[in-house]
Amino acid sequence: MARPSGLAWLYAPSPASLLFAVRTTAAAIISLxxxxxxxxxxxxxxxxxVWIVAQNSRGESLSKSRWRVVGTxxxxxxxxxxxxxFPQQxxxxxxxxxxxxxxxxxVATMVRNFRxxxxxxxxxxxxxxxxxxxxNPNDIFTVAVSRSTYIMLGIVVEGxxxxxFAINxxxxxRIALRAKLTSAMDSATDAVAHVLDGGEHAFQRSRALFGTIxxxxxxxxxxxxxxGHHGSEGDHARAALAAVSVLLSRALGMATRMAALPDEQSDxxxxxGMARDLMRDIPPLLAHDEGAANAMVRVRALQDQCRARITAALGEELPPQGGVSEEHMTMLLDRRVLHxxxxxxLDDLYFALREFHASTRPDVRDHFHFRLPAPRDYTEALHNGIRATASITVASLIWEVTAWSSGLGFITIISLTVGLFATRENPVIATSNFFRGTVAAAIVAGIMSLWVVPAVNDPTTLAAVLAVPMIVGGLAARNASTALAAAAYNIFTINMISPLNGGRETEIAYFNSAVATVLGAGCAVLIFRMVLPFNTDxxxxxxxxxxxxxLRRLAASPALPDTRRWVGYSADRMARVVRHAGPAPAPVIEAYLxxxxxxxxxxxxxxxLRHLHARQQLPPSARRPVxxxxxxxxxxxxxxxxxxxxAxxxxxxxxxxxxxxxxxxxRLEMTRAIAYLLVISNELDQNADFLNAQRPYRRVDGA
Incomplete structure (x- = not known):
């Protein structure tokens, strides 16, 4: 089978990509x-x-536009x-x-999305x-009003x-939200089914799911x-995703218990086996409107069977002096621990299904609220702030020393580039691609400014000649491998062409603008490489x-820890491991995941374990080891x-x-405590190298 060409995004774009490019080009030209x-x-x-706020979905565009107004x-x-x-200072x-x-x-490093x-x-x-x-500081108010006017005009036209173009x-x-949740549920239940089937590598295919979540x-x-504001469907969807994360973690604990306890539990x-079959039946069930509700009924029925097995095991054990051997008592305890x-x-699965079901049922009376808190990396935030400050400081010194006539434009481009990419987890790669797009923009703008635009004498022709490079940029923006370069291309091309009412950009003005723009983007790349450079290790x-x-704080905090917060932090870390992979060998990433x-x-x-201890239902002799x-x-x-x-x-x-x-x-409380301690002790043993942060982690699969 022939491999697709690297330029397929240009000569054979998808309908969605072509629509985005044409729509955004039209908005940019109309606003211009x-x-x-x-x-x-x-x-x-x-x-x-227009090009800055344009996004793949209308929701993203609207959200970015709103926050752009706030930021501006x-x-x-x-x-x-x-x-x-500080006038004239x-x-x-x-x-x-x-x-x-x-x-x-x-601040930007510590918040998410368009905030x-x-x-x-x-x-x-x-x-x-x-x-x-x-x-000319006296013009500051005029400049401020004019810049705000441009931005509002672009936002209104693009919106x-x-x-x-947004049809239904x-x-x-709603369809897209359900499809995403269904995909996450399908992957999670498939992983759990493999765990229950005894699959040793059940999680290797699903660890990246945390990044997707x-x-x-x-x-x-x-x-x-x-x-729109119809209910709490989004909050229920977030709760369902959190439950899926907990379900995957619970399944890992299940795998640990199954491996740690003797394989003599036919019961x-x-x-x-019934739970595994249920997991595999859930994906087709979720394709139907009432599928989640039907799955919830089956989950509860299977939970009842688990309780019945626990009760039966207890019945065999009582009374302790009834002639039951200690070996058999241990086996019955293991059976209860597993059940x-x-x-x-299954309870985590039920919660995920319940929230999935609620996310598909809009109800204006539903005031449910759920958020996965995001961890804050203060070291990374400080590094980003230092880099941004250093970049403007260096650019300002260059301008002061050289008295370059385009120095202010040079500083402006650096501030724009640094601002756009300072919060990226790996800004070196991002700004390098952005620089390539800037160079491409300078070349295209040069052709347009020196040969094409001088021949234009009416708005219609101007729109026609600008449409071609803009559509190309729009198509590139929809292609993952060229998106960052396209961002620079789309922003800077029209800026360096600078179409005017009373004439056109002169050759000298173009060269000054192009040099300042390219050098500004290049300087930003150098700063990101030299000032606190990103290092995955x-x-x-x-x-x-x-x-x-x-982990220490979970055990030491005076208040009982919040499961939701821990899930959010852990999922974010797993997603970062995937995003930071870069050239790292796959076994290293697998080991970190x-x-x-x-x-x-x-x-x-x-x-x-802390919640169990807080219930104070354990006898004093059992509370002490906990x-x-x-x-x-x-x-x-x-x-x-x-x-x-x-442990x-x-x-x-x-x-x-x-x-x-x-x-x-x-006894039931102690059974739960044993189940939790069993997972803690075995996971600590199996991941001792990873959890020893005093030395580099060099483990790879098979090592």
Missing amino acids: LIAMWMELDSPQWSAMT AVGVVMAVLFTAL PFLFLPAIALWLGLCCT AYAAVLAGYSCAIVGLAAAS SLAAL GETQA LTINDQIEFTEVEM FRATA QALWEL SVRWRMRGRILGD QGTLAAMTIGLNVIR EVVLRRMTQFTGRYGRTAAM HAATRILRQLEIRESDIEK
């Missing part, structure tokens, strides 16, 4: 012509705004403030802008407006055309915009250290294996106490 009709001094800014407003206000405070004005951009990039975009926009909008009026947008958004979780915000194997774990796994090492700290998933599972079982493990967990370093040894010892003690206990409720 309106700005020229209004006789604004820099009409190209309205077209640039804040940036304009700060530009006016700095200009008023470049050695105060430029550092103030540098520090402000650094602060904005720091981060609004934060960086507040930074580089301040630079754009402030620097535009630097030579209007996006709405015009609300219905399509996080992506879907972020996109739900945009889907909600498209669906459990029969129940596990209790399976019951809890150090990022992963730092992540392991944070995992240890978080396994270690991160194991840490998530350990944390969830620590949380469950307290010892939790206390040891607060000092967990990942070294020496002491915490794992404590193993506590498991043995609880097993002995459980056999002698006559109170049924207390």
Whole structure:
């Protein structure tokens, strides 16, 4: 079979890509012509705004437009403030802008989606407006109003055309949301089915699902915009995704228990077989409107069977002096541990199905609210702020030393590039591609400015000649491998062409603009490579250290930990491992994914153990070993294996106490404690190298 050409996105685009390119090109040209009709001094800014806010979905475009208005407003206000405070004082004005951009990039690193975009926009909008009026501070208000006008014009035109092209947008958004949730549920239940079937590598195909879950979780915000305010479907969808994450972690714990306990549980194997069949039946069920409800009924029925097996095992054990051998008592306890774990796994599945079902049933009376909290990497945020501040500082020094006539434009381009990419997890790769797009924009703009535009003498012809390079840029923006380069191309091409009402950009003006733009983007690339450069090994090492700290806090926090927060943090870490993969060998990434998933599972079982301990239904003799493990967990370093040894010892003690206990409720509580400790101890043993953050993690599969 012939491999598709690398230029297939250009000569054989998908209908969706072609529609996006044509729609956005039309919006950019219309906004440009309106700005020229209004006789604004820099009409190209309205077209640039269209390309900046244009997204694949209307929900994303609307969300980005809203936050762009917020970011622009804040940036304009700060530009006016700095200009008023430091008129004709470049050695105060430029550092103030540098520090402000650094602060904005720091804040942007700690928030998600287009809120981060609004934060960086507040930074580089301040630079754009402030620097535009630097030579004549008295014009700051005029510049601020004109820039705001361009942006609002671009947003309105792009939003209007996006709405015009959005056919049955609300219905399509609901269909897309259901499809994404169904895909996540299908993958999760398939992984769990393989675990219950005894598959050793059941999770290798599903670990990347955590990255998908996080992506879907972020996109739900945009889907909600498209669906409108009808209920809490988006919150139920987020809750379903969180439940899927917990389900996968619970399945890993299930696999650990099945491997740790003797394989002589024919009774459990029969129940596990029914659960496996149920997991495989769920994907076709979810294709129907009432499929989730029917699946929930089957889950509850299977949970009842698990309870019946637990009760039957207890019946065989009682009374303890009834002639039952200790070996048989141990086997019955193992059976109860496995069935209790399976019951809890099915309970997580039930919760996921319930939230999935609710996400497909809009109800204006439903006020359910759910969010997966995002972890904040303060070190990364600080690094981003320092890089942004350093970039403007270096550019300002270059301008001051050289007195370059295009120096302010040079600083503006650097601030724009740094602002756009400072919050990227690997800005070196992002800015390198952006630089390539900038060079392409300079070449195309040169051809247009020097040979094509001079022959144009009416708006219709101008629209026709601009449409071709714009459509190409729109198609490139929809192709993953060229998207970053296309972002620069689409923004800077029209800026360097700079169509005007009263004439055209002169050759000298074009060359000055092109040189400042290309050098600005190139300087930004160098700064990202030289100032606190991104290093995947150090990022992963730092992540392991944070995992240890978080595990200690789960055991030590005065308040009972929030499962939702832990799931959100863990899913984000797994997604970052995948995104940071880069040139790292696949076995290394697999090992990190396994270690991160194991840490998530350990944390969830620590949380469950703490909740069990807080219920105070364990007898004092059983509470003590649990307290010892939790206390040891607060000092967990990942070294020496002491915490794992404590967990193993506590498991043995609880097993002995459980056999002698006559109170049924207390025995069931001890069964749960044994199940949690079993997972904690075994996962600590199996992932000892990963959890020892004092040394680099070099393990690969088979090593």
